[in-house]
Amino acid sequence: MTPRLILINRDYTRLWIGQAVSSVGDAVFSTTLVLWVATVLAKDETWAPMAVSGVLLSTGIAVLFVGPLAGVFVDRWDKRRTMLRTEVVRGGLVAVLTLVSFLPVDALPVGVWLALVYATVLMLNASAQFFTPARFAVIGDLVTGEADRARAAGIAQATAQTAWIIGPPLAAPLLFTAGLQWALLLNAVSYAVSYIVIRSIGAGRPAPAAGRTGGARQPANVFGEFTAGLRFFRRSKFLVALIVLAVIGQFGTGALSTLNVFFATDNLHMPTHLYGYIGTAMGLGGIVGALCAGRVVQWIGARRTTWAGLLVSGVLLLVYSRQTGFVGGVVLLFLFTVPLTMLNTAMAPLLLGAAPAEYRGRVVSVFYPVTQLASMLSAVLSGWLAGSVLRDVAGSFAGIRFGPVDTVFAASGVFVVLSGVYAWTALPRTEAPEKPDPGPAAAPDEPLPATPRGRTK
Known part of the structure; x- marks a missing residue:
């Protein structure tokens, strides 16, 4: 083909x-x-x-x-x-x-x-x-x-x-x-x-391991390899910085998934039958941001793209929380999604650069579940705050109206900006892979079991 x-x-x-x-x-x-x-x-x-x-x-x-x-x-x-x-x-x-x-x-x-x-x-x-x-x-x-x-x-x-x-x-x-x-x-x-x-596809086939002969394989030690991966992740300043800023960022943006429908109808005064335009705007913003990310990374590097994307998207989320009209809200969500997608895209080469080939699976399998958990906790926490602690928040200051949902969004924007500041100061200047600790030997050419337990797209 x-x-x-x-x-x-x-x-x-x-x-x-x-x-x-x-x-x-x-x-x-x-x-x-x-x-x-x-x-x-x-x-x-x-x-x-x-x-x-x-x-x-x-x-x-x-x-x-x-x-x-x-x-x-x-x-x-x-x-x-x-x-x-x-x-x-x-x-x-x-x-x-x-x-x-x-x-x-x-x-x-x-x-x-x-x-x-x-x-x-x-x-x-x-x-x-x-x-x-x-x-x-x-x-x-x-x-x-x-x-x-x-x-x-x-x-x-x-x-x-x-x-x-x-x-x-x-x-x-x-x-x-x-x-x-x-x-x-x-x-x-x-x-x-x-x-x-x-x-x-021809790539991804393992090369024969040096010094190994015949069919003898070293015994599997799943727990030992798992803990070796955790130790490697913990020792890498770059990976620790990446996951911390990702978690902070998720806590900042997760509120949108739970509360945006209420913000759109109450603050933006959007008829419910037009709510689909919110998803369309974010989808288009994601496509634009993803397609532009490669060029931006080529210009300023993945590290700068990450912290700049967080700063810009955090500020745009703050501005979005102050919107009161349908058109302004949709435009702001589109603009917000562009740098957010760029920074998510920039994290891929940072992860690949920070992890040696033999640890890539474990690095990804730590990074993504942790950020997913942060997103889930953010969604639950924001819903709880808006529905209980901040339920009776209402008023205005200098002509700006405050309510429970827009207050959560404003705080979320601050979290995203803080994660950008953290990325700016904490991400090391280089993401060269560190040497992994000698640990339980992996068997890269070990065959899959006859009945694998799982997979998805």
């Missing part, structure tokens, strides 16, 4: 094609399941919101409990083969759910349907904890140089944002005209396409 369009290099282009198809399938799948649970299984039931939240909870459990340990196995296994077998498992999981979905809804109790949905989502997202670090490591092999790695991360983010603009509008018509099973089948096919594309 020789793509006509080359993004950075041929192998990366192939990997991108797989991601693009897979991301659209994921967006359709996730949206379809939420709609089906809310409008079919739990229709008119008082517990419908809890049923939908179970889908999101299944995702969070996989990230927080499987993610940290998955990196140990990813570092030990052949990265390309891990990705391939992951796609087989994920495609099989979705195919099984697709077959079951051909049954009439009343053929099984609602509890059984929900259990099947939750179990499938849990296992798919558990699988993602193996696939994502493996893909991260393969990109590190395929793409070199800070600017090109930022371009690769930007293309990946833009692709994911585009998928979430394309996928959800496809999901509803598929569900309500063709049926649940066809939306699920689309996702299963996307895994098959991803598998075929990944097979055509």
Whole structure:
């Protein structure tokens, strides 16, 4: 397969094609399941919101409990083969759910349907904890140089944002005209396409380890390798600084996911039927920021892009919290998302530069679950603050109105600015990989088990 369009290099282009198809399938799948649970299984039931939240909870459990340990196995296994077998498992999981979905809804109790949905989502997202670090490591092999790695991360983010603009509008018509099973089948096919594309990539195969002969392998020590990864992460000033500023930033921006709908209707006086424009504005901002990130990193470097992006997005969030009109709010959200996406994109080459190849899986499997947890805690905390402690906050100062939600947003903007100041002062000038501690020997060419436990797009 020789793509006509080359993004950075041929192998990366192939990997991108797989991601693009897979991301659209994921967006359709996730949206379809939420709609089906809310409008079919739990229709008119008082517990419908809890049923939908179970889908999101299944995702969070996989990230927080499987993610940290998955990196140990990813570092030990052949990265390309891990990705391939992951796609087989994920495609099989979705195919099984697709077959079951051909049954009439009343053929099984609602509890059984929900259990099947939750179990499938849990296992798919558990699988993602193996696939994502493996893909991260393969990109590190395929793409070199800070600017090109930022371009690769930007293309990946833009692709994911585009998928979430394309996928959800496809999901509803598929569900309500063709049926649940066809939306699920689309996702299963996307895994098959991803598998075929990944097979055509030549990178990610491990070189024979020096000094090893025959078939003898050193015994696996999962806990020892996991703790060695944690020790390496803790010793790296650069990685510690990155994760601290990411956590602070997540606490600053997580409030948007919980409270923005209330801010839009109360502060921006936006009719509810126009709320979709909020998501569109942020999606477009994400695409613009991701596509511009590579060029910006080439101009000023990934480190400056990170702290400058935090400072600018924090100030824009503060300005957004003072908006009172629909147009101004939508424009500010677009502008806010551009530097936010740039800094998220710039972190990819920083992570790759700070982690040696044999520790990349564990570094990613520590970094992303921790930031995900910070985002979840931020969403919960902001909702609690707006609904309890700050519930009665109301008034004005110098003609500026203050309420519970805009106060939380203003505080969030301050947090983001503080994380930018921290990044400016704390990020070391170089992200060269430190020498890892000698620890339990990994077996990079150890084969995957016959029945892998997880994977996701």
